[in-house]
Amino acid sequence: MAGICFLIAVLLGGAALLFRQAAEEISIGTDWAGQVCSLSSTFCHNPEYLAYAGGVMLVIAIGAKLGSLAN
Structure with a gap:
């Protein structure tokens, strides 16, 4: 469970970085x-x-x- 949640967290963070970079690059016309x-x-x-x-x-x-870990 923890591994899947961590993977989803990493993927969401990567998507956030992608959209942030795209928002910066769109003014250039990429x-x-x-x-x-x-x-x-x-x-x-x-x-x-x-x-x-x-x-x-x-x-x-x-x-x-x-x-x-507590169990």
Whole structure:
């Protein structure tokens, strides 16, 4: 359980970084940034939403690991 939650946290963090970079690159006119931001303009304008979700999943992963160690 903890491993899956940690993996999801890492993936959400990576997606947040991708959308943040795409938001910076779109003003330059980079093709890939336009394609990424066309997929989800919400995450392109607010990549912190994904980062917050990743943080929550990281806390859940740590809690699950500590819970399994306590038993």
